[in-house]
Amino acid sequence: MENLRIAPAEVQRAAHKQYRPWLQNPRHSSVQFKPIGELWSARVTQECRALALAEGAKYHWVWIGTHAEYDQILRRR
Template identity: 45%
Template sequence: MTSRTHRRFWHEFNRLPAHVQCLAREKFQLWLRDPFHPSTQFKPVVGNVWSVRIGDHYRALARREGDLVLWFWIGTHEDYNHLLGQLR
């Protein structure tokens, strides 16, 4: 898969605590090697929007179109639930 990031993703990423940024980088490296590794929990959540688990309390969202994945958001699980509610 080809991965791209939206500038909004980086805006949200830079607001995360340093330890979460590190965890997100590690999870992304795993996702690059194997997007469907069980610990990534890479799955569709609404239409063409897919989610990746970043630890117990954080998630990242992307739009997937074929082999292109555009990461557009990362944040807390609570904010993730709120955002998914808006997307539905």
């Protein structure tokens, strides 16, 4: 995911930290993993979200950014 590579270091750390509990249990309360149309949303921090596309039982993380950017994406859908 290109967005993660260019994200600030603190966002990268938070994303990796949130990924661990998600791997063990996608329904972990801190991750807030939920469907948004054909995308899935996950909480990275209070200010950041990540989006994934489901392909069978696999998820492809396609975007990470601020909550404001996330809201703009959802409004365009």
